[in-house]
Amino acid sequence: MNTPLATQDSVETPSGKDAAYENFPVGSWLLPAHLRPHIAVYYNFARAIDDIADNPDTQPDEKIKRLSEFERAVLGEGDPDPLYATGHRMRDSLNETGTTPQHCLDLVDAFKQDAVKGRYDDWDDLMHYCIRSAAPVGRYLLDIHGGSVDGYGPSDALCNALQVINHLQDCQDDYQTMDRVYLPGDWMAAHGGTVEQLDQDKASPGIRKVIDQCLDATDELMIEARRLPAGLKSKRLAMESAFIVRIADALIKRLRNEDPVAGRVQLSKPQFVWCGIRGVGSVLF
Numbered sequence: 001m002n003t004p005l006a007t008q009d010s011v012e013t014p015s016g017k018d019a020a021y022e023n024f025p026v027g028s029w030l031l032p033a034h035l036r037p038h039i040a041v042y043y044n045f046a047r048a049i050d051d052i053a054d055n056p057d058t059q060p061d062e063k064i065k066r067l068s069e070f071e072r073a074v075l076g077e078g079d080p081d082p083l084y085a086t087g088h089r090m091r092d093s094l095n096e097t098g099t100t101p102q103h104c105l106d107l108v109d110a111f112k113q114d115a116v117k118g119r120y121d122d123w124d125d126l127m128h129y130c131i132r133s134a135a136p137v138g139r140y141l142l143d144i145h146g147g148s149v150d151g152y153g154p155s156d157a158l159c160n161a162l163q164v165i166n167h168l169q170d171c172q173d174d175y176q177t178m179d180r181v182y183l184p185g186d187w188m189a190a191h192g193g194t195v196e197q198l199d200q201d202k203a204s205p206g207i208r209k210v211i212d213q214c215l216d217a218t219d220e221l222m223i224e225a226r227r228l229p230a231g232l233k234s235k236r237l238a239m240e241s242a243f244i245v246r247i248a249d250a251l252i253k254r255l256r257n258e259d260p261v262a263g264r265v266q267l268s269k270p271q272f273v274w275c276g277i278r279g280v281g282s283v284l285f
Contacts, residue, residue, distance in 0.1 A: 011052075011066055011069075011083045011084065012048050012051065012052065012086065013051050013052055013055040013057075013058060014048075014051055015051040015054060015055070017047065017051070024162060024243075024244045024247060025240065025243060025244070025276070028240060028243075030236055030239045030240045030243070030280070031145075031236050031237065031240055032145075032234075032236055035097075035144055035145070037093075038093045038096070038097055038144060039141070039144075041089050041090055041093040042090065042093070042103075042104075042137075042140055044086055044089075045070075045074075045086055045087065045089075045090040045104060045107075046107055046137065048070070048086045049067055049070050049107060049108060049111050050107075050111055052066050052067060052111070053067070053111035053112070053114040053115055054114070054177075054178060056177055056178055060115040060116050063111075063112075063115040064112050064115050064116075067108050067111055067112050067115070068108075068112075069081065069083075069084050069087070070084055070086070070087040070108060071087075071104075071105060071108045072084075072087075073086075073087025073088050073090070073091060074087050074090050074091050074094070074101050074104045074105065074108075075091070075101060075105075076091050090104055097144050099140065099143050099144055100143070102136075103136040103137070103139050103140040103143070104136070106131075106132040106133075106135075106136040107132065107133065107136050107137075109132050110129060110132035110133035111133070113129060113132075114133075114180070118178070118179050118180045118181060119181055119185055119195075120181070120182055120183070120184055120185060121184070121185050121186060122184045122185065122186045122187075123184050123187070123217055125184070126164070126182060126184055127160060129182075130159070130160040130163045130164065131156060131160065133163060134159040134160055134162060134163035135152070135155070135156040135159045135160060136159075137159055138152070138155035138156065138158060138159040139152050139155060139156070141155075141237060142155055142232070142237075145232065145233065145234035145236070145237040146233040146234050147232075147233055148228070148231040148232050148233065149231045149233070150227060150228070150231035153224060153227075154224050154225055154226075154227040154228035154231060155225075155228055155241075157221045157222070157223075157224035157225040157228075158221070158222075158225035158228055158241070158244065158245060158248065160221055161218045161221040161222055161225055161248050161252075162244070162248055164182075164214055164217070164218050164221075165218065165248060165251050165252065165255065167182035167183075167214075168211055168214060168215070168255055168260050168265075169251075169255070169260055169264050169265055169266065170260075170264070171183065171198055171211075171260055171261060172198050172199070172260070172261050173264075175195060175198040175199065176198075176199065181195050181198065183207075183210050183211075183214065184210070184213075184214070187209075187210045187213050187214075188206070188207075188210055191205075191206040191207075191209040191210050191213075192205075192206035193206030193207045193209070193210045194206070198261060200261065201261075201262060202259055202261055202262045203259050203260070203261040203262070207261060208259075211255065211260065212256065215252055215255055215256055218252060219252065222245070222248060222249065222252070225245055225248065226245055228241045228242075228245065229241045229242040229245065229279075229282070229283055235283065238283045239279065239280045239283045239284070240279075241279075242278075242279035242280065242282050242283050243275060243276045243279030243280060244279070245279065246275035246276075246278050246279045247267065247272065247275045250267055250271060250275055251265070251266070251267060254266075254267070
């Protein structure tokens, strides 16, 4: 490395976000006990590299350098560096479960893009990002649970939908903190929306129309996503995924009725639990 990094804190930049922040249950009791430690390792790896990409106080070239070192750690290249212990633990877990590192490398690639790219031309441009920043999580879970008769398609659709939902929830914070806007630029132009309007205390008419168009496109993803539970070989993962499908549907409904520019739109604890009951029940009964 070109620049000495003396402490773990100087490499990882924890945001304070944890599993409770996510729109989905992370390694919940629904999943097999012997796999939960591996899922935790994968989540911690994803959280660590995402936090590096999202840190507003770290320069883009430094972010990319650190992310590249995490990539090397996952691939087992070079001598082990304790500064990248999270990456080494990820490699060990992958070796133990016989899982491809590609689901980690795709995340690294997406977060390197986050370090240098702050605008998206259209929906396809955004989906090209989501297939590397979100879909790998679902693909990893499918692989360690034995896969799906439907392949990755429904999982990709659900993960990409969740990513868009998260972008809408955080649209103001992403702009104000990192000058990053995930709303498709062509839709912004068509509806008279501007990125500066994300700095207001409520959504402008143009921004509201873009949000609704994003939700329409996300509804299309959810048509495919709802096929996921039935195709999974693991009943436990099917219950978890049915839970997450209910969460996504509930958040889409709330985002249609509430303003994410005025404040973060999220489910209450009772709503979250009810999604779980309905999801698990749909698989069991």
